[in-house]
Amino acid sequence: MASIEKMIxxxxxxxxxxxxxxxxxxxxxxPNTSARELAEAIMIDASLSAKILKLANSAYxxxxxxxxxxxxxxxxxxxxxxxxxxxxxxxxxxLFQKSKREDSGIDRRALWRHFVYVAVASETLGEILxxxxxxxxxxxxxxxxxxxxxxxVISPKLMKALHKITSEKKRNFIEAENLLEVxxxxxxxxxxxxxxxxxxxxxxxxxxxHNPDLYIDSINAEIxxxxxxADVVINIMHPGDSLSYGKPELNHEALNILSLKPKILSKFIxxxxxxxxxxxxxxxx
Amino acid sequence: xxxxxxxxSGKKIITLFSSFIMELNNIKSRDQILSALxxxxxxxxxxxxxxxLDERKKLPLSFPKDDDHNYMRFSELIDWAMENNSHSFYxxxxxxxxxxxxxxxxxxxxxxxxxxxxxxxxxxxxxxxVFSFLSSTVAENIMLLQELTEKNRxxxxxxxxxxxxxxxxxxxxxxxxxxxxxxxxxRRFVEESNNDEIKEKAMQIAREVIETGTRRTGEIExxxxxxxxxxxPLKYYSTTQAVTTIMNITSTKELEKLKQIDRMKAEFxxxxxHELRTPLAxxxxxxxxxxxxxxxxxxxxxxxxxxxxxEESQHLENLLNELLDFSKMERKALKMERRNVNVVExxxxxxxxxxxxxxxxxxxxxxxxxxxxxxxxxxxxRIRQVALxxxxxxxxxxxxxxxNKYVRVKLEKKEDTFLLLVEDNGVGVxxxxxxxxxxxxxxxxxxxxxxxxxxxxxxxxxxxIVELHGGRVWVESxxxxxxxxxxxxxxxxxxxxxxx
Numbered sequence: 001m002a003s004i005e006k007m008i009x010x011x012x013x014x015x016x017x018x019x020x021x022x023x024x025x026x027x028x029x030x031p032n033t034s035a036r037e038l039a040e041a042i043m044i045d046a047s048l049s050a051k052i053l054k055l056a057n058s059a060y061x062x063x064x065x066x067x068x069x070x071x072x073x074x075x076x077x078x079x080x081x082x083x084x085x086x087x088x089x090x091x092x093x094x095l096f097q098k099s100k101r102e103d104s105g106i107d108r109r110a111l112w113r114h115f116v117y118v119a120v121a122s123e124t125l126g127e128i129l130x131x132x133x134x135x136x137x138x139x140x141x142x143x144x145x146x147x148x149x150x151x152x153v154i155s156p157k158l159m160k161a162l163h164k165i166t167s168e169k170k171r172n173f174i175e176a177e178n179l180l181e182v183x184x185x186x187x188x189x190x191x192x193x194x195x196x197x198x199x200x201x202x203x204x205x206x207x208x209x210h211n212p213d214l215y216i217d218s219i220n221a222e223i224x225x226x227x228x229x230a231d232v233v234i235n236i237m238h239p240g241d242s243l244s245y246g247k248p249e250l251n252h253e254a255l256n257i258l259s260l261k262p263k264i265l266s267k268f269i270x271x272x273x274x275x276x277x278x279x280x281x282x283x284x285x
Numbered sequence: 286x287x288x289x290x291x292x293x294s295g296k297k298i299i300t301l302f303s304s305f306i307m308e309l310n311n312i313k314s315r316d317q318i319l320s321a322l323x324x325x326x327x328x329x330x331x332x333x334x335x336x337x338l339d340e341r342k343k344l345p346l347s348f349p350k351d352d353d354h355n356y357m358r359f360s361e362l363i364d365w366a367m368e369n370n371s372h373s374f375y376x377x378x379x380x381x382x383x384x385x386x387x388x389x390x391x392x393x394x395x396x397x398x399x400x401x402x403x404x405x406x407x408x409x410x411x412x413x414x415v416f417s418f419l420s421s422t423v424a425e426n427i428m429l430l431q432e433l434t435e436k437n438r439x440x441x442x443x444x445x446x447x448x449x450x451x452x453x454x455x456x457x458x459x460x461x462x463x464x465x466x467x468x469x470x471x472r473r474f475v476e477e478s479n480n481d482e483i484k485e486k487a488m489q490i491a492r493e494v495i496e497t498g499t500r501r502t503g504e505i506e507x508x509x510x511x512x513x514x515x516x517x518p519l520k521y522y523s524t525t526q527a528v529t530t531i532m533n534i535t536s537t538k539e540l541e542k543l544k545q546i547d548r549m550k551a552e553f554x555x556x557x558x559h560e561l562r563t564p565l566a567x568x569x570x571x572x573x574x575x576x577x578x579x580x581x582x583x584x585x586x587x588x589x590x591x592x593x594x595x596e597e598s599q600h601l602e603n604l605l606n607e608l609l610d611f612s613k614m615e616r617k618a619l620k621m622e623r624r625n626v627n628v629v630e631x632x633x634x635x636x637x638x639x640x641x642x643x644x645x646x647x648x649x650x651x652x653x654x655x656x657x658x659x660x661x662x663x664x665x666x667r668i669r670q671v672a673l674x675x676x677x678x679x680x681x682x683x684x685x686x687x688x689n690k691y692v693r694v695k696l697e698k699k700e701d702t703f704l705l706l707v708e709d710n711g712v713g714v715x716x717x718x719x720x721x722x723x724x725x726x727x728x729x730x731x732x733x734x735x736x737x738x739x740x741x742x743x744x745x746x747x748x749x750i751v752e753l754h755g756g757r758v759w760v761e762s763x764x765x766x767x768x769x770x771x772x773x774x775x776x777x778x779x780x781x782x783x784x785x
Contacts, residue, residue: 031408035374062369064361075374075381079407127370128391132418133411134370267391 004183008191010154015097016196020045021090025198028083038079039070042086051285052085058281060120080135084119087139091115092285095149104156106163106243109283111149114234114241115142116282121230124272129226129258137226140205143198144227145242147189147206148173158182163243172246174210186210213253225254233269298412301325305416314431315424316346322397322420323348329412332399333380338363339395356398359384367393372414374405381405385413387421394421457531461491461516463524474531482507483514483531490516491527498525510535549724553741560604564597571597610670611742614749621664621753623778628659628668628703629696635672636694639680647690648680648709654696659703661776667750668774672705674743675770679709682768702756702773710767719760723748747772 017025023041027033043049049070056073057066067073074082095108095115122141126134152159158180165176177184190207201220205227208215212225228251234241235248254260308321323335327348335348336356342363345353356363359375359382366373366384370393374383383399397417405413448471451458457474459467465488470478478484486505493501494516503514516529571590575582582590613619636652643650672694679692687710695706714722723744751758756774 028407031406031411033407035404061371062365064365065375072376075376075404078372078410127388130389130391130418130422132414271391 007154007183011192014150014153015094017090021086024083024086028079035071035074038074042070048089051089055085055281059278084135084138102156104152104159110241113283116279117234118144118230120275120279121234121272122227124275125226125230125268128268140202140223140227141230143202144206144209146192147185150188150192151185166243166245170245173244212251221257225257228254315427318420318424319346325416330401330405330409332401334400336398340393363396367396385417387417389421389425459529461527461529463495480507483512487514487529487531490514491529494518494527495525511538564601567597568594607742610746623662623664625660625662626665628661629654631665631669632672632696635669639676643680646680648683649691652694656698659698661703662778663754671747671750674747675707679707683711702775705772706769708769713764713766713768714762715764
C-alpha cells in the first residue's frame with residue numbers, strides 16, 4: 001500500500017507546534033530560563049494562557065491556593081509541568097483539527113483519553129519507582145501514540161481500514177498494521193516528533209513503546225519501559241480507547257529494565273486508579 | 286552561546302557532586318547527611334533559610350540553627366507538596382518559598398523548605414531535586430544500617446541476658462551437637478567439668494538422645510556425690526542436639542534419708558512402747574496372780590511364776606540398756622573401757638549364756654576357735670554385747686518350722702585383727718535390705734506386725750561399738766538360706782583412742 005516515504009512527505013500537512021509552543025518547549029529545557037521569561041512567552045497567546053491556568057487549577061494538581069497568574073503556575077508546578085500543559089493543549093488541538101479529507105470515523109475523544117491516561121500512568125509509575133524528573137514521563141506518555149494522530153490526518157481511509165480490523169476482529173492496532181503492511185504508527189510518530197524538534201527521549205519512547213527490549217542499551221531505556229508498561233496497563237483498564245482491541249502484550253524485558261516486582265506493580269495500579277479520577281479537566285479540554 | 290552555558294553548568298554540577306560525595310564519606314547518621322544537604326543547597330541557591338522535616342513533619346533541622354522560620358504557616362502547602370510528590374516554589378510576600386519533598390521509591394521521607402530571595406532557574410531547580418533525591422536515598426540507607434546495627438545489638442544483648450540467666454543455674458547445662466561436640470556450656474559446667482566421670486556419663490546420655498530423639502535420664506555417683514542427668518532433644522536447623530542438665534542431688538538424697546529416719550523414729554516409738562509393755566504386762570499379771578492367791582498357791586507354781594517374772598524383768602532391763610546405749614550413742618557419749626583381754630573367753634561366755642535361749646528355740650548353737658587365747662585391747666563388756674546381739678539375732682531370725690537349725694560362732698586370729706563370724710541357716714536378709722540393716726531403727730519387717738520382737742537398735746549399736754574399736758562389720762546373706770555376720774576388730778589400738 002502506501003510507502004513510508006510517501007507518508008512521511010504527507011507529514012507536512014500536519015500542524016506542527018506553532019512558534020509559541022516551540023519556544024515554550026525550548027525555554028523549559030534551557031537551564032538559565034526564569035519563570036518570568038517562560039510566563040512572558042506563554043502570555044503572547046491569550047487562549048493558551050487561559051487553558052494552561054485552567055489545567056493548573058484542576059483537581060489533578062489540587063493546589064491549595066487558586067493560581068491567577070502564569071508566573072505563579074510556573075513556580076508552583078514547575079517549568080516542565082507548564083511545558084506539559086502547553087504540549088497537552090497543542091496535542092489536543094492537533095487531534096481535533098478539522099480534516100480536509102473524509103472522516104475516518106474513529107473515536108477521537110477516546111484516543112485523547114488514552115493519551116492523558118498513559119501520560120498520568122507514566123508519571124505515576126515514575127513516582128513510585130523513584131524517577132527524579134517525573135514531568136518528563138508525562139510528556140513521553142502523552143505523545144507515545146502521536147503516530148495514530150498522524151495516520152488519521154494523512155490517510156483517514158487507511159485509518160478506517162485499520163480500525164475495522166482491530167474493532168471487528170478484536171486485534172491490536174500493531175497487528176492490523178502488519179496485516180495491511182503499512183508503516184507502523186510508532187515509526188510515523190517518531191518521524192513526526194523528530195520533525196517537531198522534541199528531545200531524543202520523546203522520539204525513542206514514541207518509536208520504542210511497543211518494543212522496550214530493543215532499547216535496553218539506550219540512555220532512555222527506563223523511560224521507554226515506563227511508557228510501555230503504562231500503555232499496557234491503560235489498555236487493560238480501558239480496552240479500545242487506543243483503537244487496539246486485542247490482548248495487550250506486555251514485553252517482559254520492560255519489567256527487567258525497571259526491576260519491577262509484582263508488589264510495586266499492584267501499588268502502582270492502586271495509586272493510578274486514584275489519579276485517573278482527577279483528570280476530567282484534561283480530558284474535557 | 287548555549288553550549289558555553291551548558292558546559293559551565295555541567296562543571297558546576299560536577300563540582301557540587303564531588304563535594305557532596307566527599308561529605309558522604311564521613312557520614313554516620315541521618316542528621317549528618319541532612320546537614321551536608323543543607324550545605325549543598327546553600328551552594329546551589331544561597332537560601333536565606335532552610336528547614337528540613339521528617340515524614341511526620343517533625344524533627345526540624347534548620348539553617349540558621351534553632352530557627353524554624355515558623356514553617357507551620359506553610360502547613361497547607363507542605364501537605365500538598367508531600368501528597369503530590371511535587372517540587373514547587375511559592376511566592377510568599379517578598380520571598381520565594383521552595384518545597385522539595387524527599388522521596389524514596391515513591392514514599393515521602395521528608396521535606397526541605399527553603400526561603401529564597403529570587404526565583405530559582407531551571408538548572409537550579411533540577412540540581413535541588415537531584416540532591417534532595419540523593420540525600421533521601423542515602424538517609425534511608427543510613428537509617429536502615431542504624432536499624433540493623435541496633436537490631437544486632439539487641440540480639441547480642443538478649444543472648445548475653447540469656448547466658449547470664451543460664452549461668453546462675455545451680456545445675457550444669459551443656460548442649461551437645463549432632464556431631465557429639467559440646468556447643469554450649471554454662472558457667473557451672475565450666476567450673477565443675479574437671480570430673481571426667483560425670484562428663485563421660487553426660488555425653489553418653491546426650492548421644493542416646495541424639496540417636497533416639499527422645500528424653501533420657503541417668504544417675505551417677507562420683508566422689509561421694511550423687512548426680513542426676515537429664516537430656517532433652519533440641520531441633521536446631523535440621524539437626525538434633527541434646528540439652529543436657531547435670532544436677533548434684535547429694536543434698537536431696539540426704540534430705541530423703543533424714544525424712545526416712547524421721548519416719549523410722551515414729552515407728553520406733555510405737556514399736557518400743559509395745560516392746561516395753563509386753564514384759565511389763567507379764568510381770569504385772571504374774572505378780573497380781575501371786576498376790577491374790579498367796580494362800581492356795583503351791584510352791585512349784587510359785588517358782589514357775591517368779592521365774593517368769595524374773596526373766597521378763599531381765600528382758601525389760603536389756604531393752605532399757607539398749608535404749609540407754611542408743612541414747613549415749615546419739616549423744617556421742619558411748620565410751621569404751623579397754624583393757625587387754627582374752628577374746629576367746631569373752632565370746633565363749635557369751636555363747637554359753639545364749640545356750641538356753643538357743644535350746645528353747647530348737648537351734649543348735651556351737652562355738653569354734655583355732656586359738657585358745659586371742660589377746661586384744663578391747664572393752665570386754667561391749668565385745669560381749671556385740672556377740673550376744675549377733676547370736677540372739679541369729680536365733681531370733683531362725684526359720685520357725687525348719688529342721689537342723691544351727692548358729693555357728695567362729696573366732697579367727699588374723700595378722701593384726703581378730704574376726705568374729707556368726708553364721709546361721711535362718712531366714713536371711715533380702716538383697717535390697719542388706720545395706721540398711723545396720724541403720725538405726727531399721728527392722729527388715731519394718732511393719733508393726735511384731736512377728737519378731739526387738740527395738741531395731743541392736744545392729745546399729747553393734748556397728749557403733751565395732752567402729753569405736755576401729756573395726757568393721759558386714760554381712761553376707763541369701764534370703765531363705767541364711768546369713769553370716771562378720772566382725773573384724775584390730776588387736777591393738779594403733780593410735781586410735783577409741784573415743785572416736
